[in-house]
Amino acid sequence: MVDLLSTEILARIQFALTIMFHYLFPPLSIGLGLILVFTEGMYLKTKNPIYEIITKFWVKIFAVNFAMGVASGLVMEFQFGTNWASYSRFVGDIFGSALAAEGIFAFFLESGFLAILVFGWDRVSPKMHFFSTVMVCLGSMFSAVWIIIANAWMQTPAGYHLIGEGLQTKAVIDDFWAMVFNPSSMRMLVHAIIGCWLMGAFFVMSICAWYILQNRHLEVAKKSFKIALILGFVGSLLAATSGHFLAERVAETQPAKMAAMEGHFHTGTGGAPLYLFGIPNSEKETVEYGIKIPGGLSFLLHGNFSTPVIGLDRFKPEDRPPIGITFQTYHIMISLGMYMLFITSLSMLLLKFNKLYTNKWLMKIYTISVLAPIIANQAGWIATEVGRQPWIVYGLMRTPDGLSKSVKAEEILISIILFTIIYLLLLFVWIFVINNKIKHGPDNEIKEKLGINKL
Template sequence: MDVEILARIQFAFTIAFHYIYPPLSIGLGLIMVIMEGLYLKTGKKAYEVLTRFWLKIFAVTFGIGVATGIIMEFEFGTNWAVYSRYVGDIFGSALAAEGLFAFGLESAFLGVLIFGWNRVSPKVHFISTIGVFLGSMFSAVWIVVANSWQQTPAGYHIVGEGFNARAEVTDFWAMVFNPSSVDRIIHVWQGAFLAGAFLVLSVHAYYLLKGRYVEISKKAFKIALGVATIVSFSQLISGHSSADGVAVNQPAKLAAMEGHYQASAPADLYLFGWVNNDTQEVSGVSIPGGLSFLVDQDFEAPITGLNAFPEEDRPGQVNAVFQFYHIMVSIGLFLIALTLYASFLWWKGKLFDKKWLLKIFAFSVLLPQIANQVGWFAAEMGRQPWIVYGHLRTDEGFSQEVSSNQILFSLILFLVVYTILFLLFIYTVNKKIKHGPYDEAKNPNEFLKYV
C-alpha cells in the first residue's frame, strides 16, 4: 500500500482512539466542579460521594488519555518529517504552551484531587478540582489552536524553499487567534462537556433502571441533564458560527459538506443524502436554497461550489465528508430534542417516570463520542488535499525515508496495544460502575446521609 495512505491511516487511527478520552476528562471535570461546589454549599453528603465516585473514573480516563496522546507527537517526526519541519515553529510554541500552562496545571492539581480528600481543607480540595478542570480546558485550547492554524494560517511568514521551507511565527497572538480558532475551541469544549455529561446520564440512568442508588442517582442525573440541555442547544449556535467561518475561509470544504458542485449558484441544505462524485449529483432530501439562507440570509444567494476550484484542489472523498458532517449534525439535533424533552418532564415532576426514556439515556453515552469523531473526520477530510491549507499539500508532508512496511508494522502494533488499553479501560470503568458510589452492603440506615 502507498506510504502516504498508510501514514494517514495510522495517524487517523491513533488520534481517533486518543480522542475518546480528553473530551471525557473535560466533561467529567465540569461535572465534578458542580458536584463538589454543591457539597460545599449545601453540606449534603450525597454530593461528596458523587464527586469521589466520578473522580475515580476521571483518573482512569486521564491516565489512558495521556498514554495514547504521547504516541502522536512521535508520529510527527517518524511519518511526517517534512510537515514537522514546516510547522515546527508554529506547533513548537503552541505545544510548549500546552505543556507548561495546561498539562502542568492539570497534573499538579490532580495529585491533590486524588490524594487530598483527608489532607487538605474542603475549600482547597475544591480549588484543586477547578484547577484540574481548567487545566484540561487549556490543554484543548492549545491543541485546537495548532490544528486551526493548519486550517486558517495567520501570523507567520515562510522561510526557505522546497523541502526546507518552514512557517515562522511573526505575530504570536495572530497565530493563536487565527480566523477559525475561537469558534473551533468553543465547539470542541461543548462537545467535550456533552461527552462527560452523557456518561454521567448513562450510568445513573442504568442505576435508576436497576433500582440501585436511586436517590443519589436522581441528583447526579439532574446535574448532568442541566449541563447537557444548555450545552447541546448552545452547540448549535457555535456550530453555525463555525460553518460561517468555513464559508469564508475554506469554501471548498463547505461545498463538500453539502455536496454543492456548481461554481456559483444557490445551494440546497440537505437533511440526508448520498453524493455521486462522478455525476456530481446528490440524492436525498433537501431544503431548496437552505445553505444559501444560512450563509447569507438569502435563499437565492450564490454559494461557491466545488467546480470553482481545480480538481486537484478539491477534497477527494466528497461523499465521506458529506456523510460525516451530516451524522454530526443529526446527532446534535437529536441530543437537543432529547434533553429538552427530558427537561420538560423534569419541570413537570415526571422525569423519572418513563423507563423508556431512561433506557435511551443509558445508551446515549455513545452519541456525543460519535459526533465528536465524525466532526473531526469532516473537518480534516474537508481540508484535503492540504495539510496546511493553501500552502503545503498532504502528499508533500510525509517522510521521504520511511517505508510502507515500517508504517504497516507499527500500525498493527498500535492496533494491538490500543485494543488492549481500550479493553482495560472498559473493564476498569465497568468494575467501578458495578461497585457503585458506595457500598450497598452497609446498614440501610447509613443510606440516609447520602440523600
C-alpha cells in the same frame, strides 16, 4: 484508483486511528471535570454529604480516564517525527510554541492539582480541595485550547512568514497572537469544548440511567443525572449555535470544504440548497436520493435564500476534498447534535413535571445515548480534517509533501498492526476497570457517611 497500501494512505490511516482512539478520553475528562466542579460546588454550598459522595464517585472515574488520555496521547505525538518529518520541519516553529504553552499552562496545571483532587479529601480544607477541582477542570480545557489552536492554524494559517527553499522551506512566527487568534481558532475551540461537555454529560446520564433501571444508588443517580441533564441541554443549544458560526467561518476561509460538507457541486446564480440527507456522486456531480431545502444553505450562510454559494466547480479536481466521507460525517455530526437537543429538551420537560425517572423507556435510551456525543465528536473531527484535503496546511503544503522521505509503506503497515493490538488491549483494560467501578458504585462511602444500605 487509490492505492490503499501507499505510504501516504497508510500514514494517514495510522494517524487517524491513533488520534481517534486518543480522542475518546480527553473530551470525557473535560466534560467530567466540569461536572465535578458542579457537584463539589453543591457540596460546599449545601453541606449535604450526598454531594460529597457523588463527587468522590465521579473522581474515581475521572482518574482512570485521565490516565488513559495521557497514555494514548504520548504515542500519537511520536508520529510527527516518524511519518511526517517534512511536515514537522515545516510547522515546527509554529507548533513548538503552541505545544510548549500546552505543557506549561495546561498539563502541569492539570496534573499538579490532580493528586489533591484524588487523594486530598482528608488532607486539605474543603475550599482548597474545591480549588484543586477547579484547577484540574481548567487545566483539561487549557490543554484543548493549545491543541485546537495548532490545528486551527493548519486550517487558516496566520501570523507567519516562510523562509528557506524547497524541502527546507518552513513557516516562522511573525506575530504570536495573530497565530493564536487565527481566523478559525476561537470558533473551533468553542465548538470543540462544548462537544466535550456533551460527552461528559451523556456519559454520566448513561451510568445514572442504568442505576435507576437497576433500582440502585437512586439518590446518587438522580442528583447526578439532573446536573448532567442541565449541562447536556445547555450544551446541545450551544453546540447548535457555535456550529452555525463555525460553518460561516468555514464558508469564508475554506469554501471547498464547505462545498464538500454540503454536497454543493455547482455555484449557480441563485440560492444553494441545504441537503438533509443524500449520497453525493462525484462523477455525476449531484446528490442522489437527497432530501433538500431549496435555498437553505444560502439562508444559513448569508441570511437569505437567493445569495449564491461557492461550489466545487470553482476548484480544480485535484484541489477538491473527498466528497463522500466529508459530506456523510458532517451530516452524521449534525443529526446526532439534533438528537441530543431533542432528547434533553424532552427530559427537561419531564423533569419539570416529575415524570423523568419513572420513564423506563427513556432511561433505557439514555443508557446507550452516550454513543451519540462520542460518534458526533469523531465524525466532526473526520469532516474537519478530511475536508481540508489535499492540504495538510491549507494553501501552503499538500499532504504528500509532509511525509517523511525515508519511511516505507511496509514499516507503517507493521506499526499500524502493532498499535491496533496495543490499543485494543488498552481499551479492554479501560472498559474492565470502568465497568468494575460502575458496578461497585458508591456503596461503601454511603454506608460510612449516612449509615444506610443504599440510596
